[in-house]
Amino acid sequence: MKNIIIIGASGHGSVILDCIEKEGKYNVVGFVDSFKQKGTTHNGYEILGNEFEIPYLTKKNNLYGGIIAIGDNWTRKNVCDRITVIAPDFRFITSIHPKAVIGKDTYIGKGTVIMPGAIVNSNTVIKDFCILNTNSSLGHDSIIEEFSSIAPGVSIGGGFYLGTFSAVSIGAIIIENIMIREHTIIGAGSLVTKDFPEYIVAHGTPAKIIRTRERGEYYLKGTSGRTSNIPIYTTPS
Numbered sequence: 001m002k003n004i005i006i007i008g009a010s011g012h013g014s015v016i017l018d019c020i021e022k023e024g025k026y027n028v029v030g031f032v033d034s035f036k037q038k039g040t041t042h043n044g045y046e047i048l049g050n051e052f053e054i055p056y057l058t059k060k061n062n063l064y065g066g067i068i069a070i071g072d073n074w075t076r077k078n079v080c081d082r083i084t085v086i087a088p089d090f091r092f093i094t095s096i097h098p099k100a101v102i103g104k105d106t107y108i109g110k111g112t113v114i115m116p117g118a119i120v121n122s123n124t125v126i127k128d129f130c131i132l133n134t135n136s137s138l139g140h141d142s143i144i145e146e147f148s149s150i151a152p153g154v155s156i157g158g159g160f161y162l163g164t165f166s167a168v169s170i171g172a173i174i175i176e177n178i179m180i181r182e183h184t185i186i187g188a189g190s191l192v193t194k195d196f197p198e199y200i201v202a203h204g205t206p207a208k209i210i211r212t213r214e215r216g217e218y219y220l221k222g223t224s225g226r227t228s229n230i231p232i233y234t235t236p237s
């Protein structure tokens with residue numbers, strides 16, 4: 001089996017580890033994490049170091065590549081950019097849990113993870129570095145742009161479009177043929193019945209625009225303290 005690392009030793013990293021183990025395609029050598037003590041363990045796997053050590057770790061462990069396990073879309077992009085500078089040839093893998101259902105003529109990009117119970121229906125494109133979380137259902141003929149995410153239990157009709165860096169939060173329901181543009185957050189438990197523009201937060205039943213939001217603004221509780229001091233390579237506008 002090919003050796004890989006998981007970048008990000010968090011709860012999300014644990015779920016991705018489980019997906020990879022159950023998939024049985026890759027051998028996980030350990031985690032890379034800038035905030036955890038090197039040499040400690042996470043779910044029984046060693047913290048091997050931080051992103052700057054990836055070139056060394058690649059040689060040492062004959063790494064095929066790895067996957068970024070960071071739930072916040074903007075932070076995932078920044079870490080991806082950083083790895084691309086530190087280790088330009090680093091290969092990002094895709095992970096699809098064996099209990100996910102993938103329909104006919106779908107495309108799933110690199111760095112994307114499809115979690116247990118998720119359903120991707122026919123003719124759907126999920127681009128690079130996305131998250132389709134546990135028990136979410138994505139309708140046919142949809143397009144999910146890179147670095148976006150769909151949270152657990154979300155139910156989406158056919159012909160959906162999700163812009164880059166946007167997130168559909170836990171338990172939301174979205175009717176058919178809806179377009180949500182980039183950097184927008186649909187709040188937990190919302191019912192989406194119309195299109196939404198870029199850079200807004202919308203929630204409620206039916207969902208309405210609550211406010212605008214900044215590029216990279218945190219939307220997951222508990223992430224700001226952990227990620228605010230990631231120092232370099234912010235994405236150009």
Ligand SMILES: CC(=O)SCCNC(=O)CCNC(=O)[C@H](O)C(C)(C)COP(=O)(O)OP(=O)(O)OC[C@H]1O[C@@H](n2cnc3c(N)ncnc32)[C@H](O)[C@@H]1OP(=O)(O)O
Pocket residue numbers: 133151152168169170185186187188189190201202203204219220221
């Ligand atoms: C494996 C996992 O754990 S995956 C989990 C991933 N997490 C998610 O999907 C949750 C993402 N977060 C959300 O959905 C949040 O509700 C957000 C980002 C949309 C809104 O967060 P914020 O803008 O910080 O709103 P905040 O929490 O300050 O609440 C402001 C007000 O709006 C209300 N509110 C917030 N979100 C919602 C919502 N989804 N629906 C209805 N009302 C809401 C709050 O109750 C509060 O009301 P109040 O002023 O009467 O007290």
